Amino acid sequence: MRDGSLLPHDDDADIAYLSTFTQPADVAIEAFSVGNRLAELGYEVQRHSATHMQLLFRDEAEVVIHYIDVFAAFFTSDGHINQPFHVRGRMRVDQMLPFGTVSIEGAEFPAPADTDRWLTLNYDERWREPIPGFVLQTPDETRKLFDGWFGGFNFQREFWDERFISQRMSESEDTWKHGADWIAAQNLTSPTLLDLGSGSGGLSARLSSPRRRVIACDYSSEALYLARMSGLETSHVNLYRLNSLTAPRRLGIGTPFDVASNHLLEQVGHLGRANAFRLARMALRSGGSAVATAYANPAHDVNQLDPTTWHLDQSDLRAHAREFGLVVEFTDLDPGPHEEDRAPYGVVFTLNTHPYQRKDLSVKQRLRQLFLRARSRGNAAELDTLRERVSELETELTDIRRDNLRVAELIDLAEQALMPTEPSTGPQRPRTVRPGQEAE
Incomplete structure (x- = not known):
């Protein structure tokens, strides 16, 4: 609007659509449907929340060369316009609709009816003047509200992607080798095994055999790429999403299966840990086994931004697992030279014979x-x-x-x-998803 051209320092494209719904649950349901449809059309979809997704575009070497952010926007009955993750403020419908147009580099694009009001909500009333060093800040109240409504599915993913790209996991595989040794020595005999948080697939490769199907499961596309390059079967599993629980069915597992995770539980946080416990419970009910490793102590240089420095106290793990009908048995592991102060341990899960009391609740x-x-x-x-x-x-x-x-x-x-959707009869785009990788 200032110059009729793109911001010279921008590095991506953002697209927002205006929902007709006003309730957050309905907006989220619609956004999931939009993402599902984009995946059907062949786009590689990476979800950051229920209402924020990215479409990734890769070169022949499967490196992301650019991406498009797609956001949902919606009005609420309190007179606010909302566009997670950043924008929330008072705006009348007639200030948004009917859409006008704006010219960018000579091309016409849709724009809110009152562009000044919209840009003021996005930035502030000084949007007309370039401000060197300007930083976009989301009010804490807005951030917490959107997190509560739409969640966050991208927790620490950039950390892991960058780690796999830069280090190719050589250091990390050595770092957690002692945990992998313990898991490999367990009695895991089911025909199929899910390696949760597999990284580049070192443990998956060790557990694979002609008699057992091993699937490397991770939410980092860079980790899964390295695992596939090693000849492993992979599956995208994001434990921050409820759809992670569809993995056994989606992968066609109809027999008992095992679940193993090497230093995942302390690094995934409590939100992702809940679905890891649910998958472990599913494995046990199928007739399989579930094992994991973790650190009881944090690293001496523990950092909130570095999950490899985190820990999970055994009493906390026991209490959290009990909520999901699981009983745990711990084994102290011999630490490697780099983990002497971290108290690594192994854990074997079994089903609780006295499950928790159910409540009489219903969904919508x-x-x-x-x-x-x-x-x-x-x-x-x-x-x-x-x-x-x-x-x-x-x-x-x-x-x-x-x-x-x-x-x-x-x-x-x-x-x-x-209620599976009917096959599309319209033109289809060539799929851009990596071989063996499911769109999110």
């Missing part, structure tokens, strides 16, 4: 309607299994009716599992 009416529609289509047996699992998930979520993100994710999963 829309989910119940999906069940009824699915039953009418002859999916009764599969529906009963899903209903039991959803009921179990409900008991583990705090006040499910107010947890917009979890409701949206549950509905998105149910829609995909029970």
Whole structure:
């Protein structure tokens, strides 16, 4: 708007669409559908939250050369316009609609009806004058509100991507070798094994054999690329998302399977740890095993921005695992020279014979309607299994009716599992997703 041209220092393109919904859960459900459709069209989609995704574009060497951010925007009944993750402020609908146009480098693009109001909300009233060193700051209240509504699926992903790119994991594989040695010595005999937080696949390679299918699972695309280059089967699994629990079904696992994770539990944080416990529980119920390693003490140079320096106290792990019906047995491990003060340990999970007390909770009416529609289509047996699992998930979520993100994710999963979309008859773009890598 200032110069009729692109900002010379910008490094990406941002696209926002205006939703007609006003409730956060509905906006999130719609955003999941938008992402699913983009993935069907062949784009590589990386989700940062329910309402923020990136479309990644790679060169022939599979290096990201550019990306497009896609955001949802929506009005709420309190008279605010919202565009997570940054913008929230008072704006009338007639200041947004009908859209006008703005000319950039001679091309016409849609723009809010009142561009001054929109840019003032995005930046401040001084947007007309370039300010050297200007830093975009999101108010804490806005950030917390959007985090509560739409979550964060990208926690520390850039740290791991950069680590895998720059170090190619040679140092990291040596760092956690003692944990890998302990896992490799466990009695893991199921036909399939999921290596959660596999990194470049060192442990997966050790566990692979002609008699066992081992799948390297990680949320870093750079880690999965290195694992594939080693000839391993890979799967994108983001433990910060509820859809990580569809991995066994998505991967066609119909037999008992094992779950192993080498120093994942302390590095993933409590939000991702919950879904790791759920996958462990699924493995145990299938007739398989679940094992993990972790550090009991932090590194001497512990840093909030470096997950490799974090720790997980055994009492905390035991208490958190108990919430998911799991019992743990610990084994102290001999530390390597670089981890003498960190007290590494191994953990074997088993199912609790006295499960936690369930609460009588329900999801939104829309989910119940999906069940009824699915039953009418002859999916009764599969529906009963899903209903039991959803009921179990409900008991583990705090006040499910107010947890917009979890409701949206549950509905998105149910829609995909029970009401698959009809095959598209329109033109299809060539897929840009890496071989063997699922779009998020």
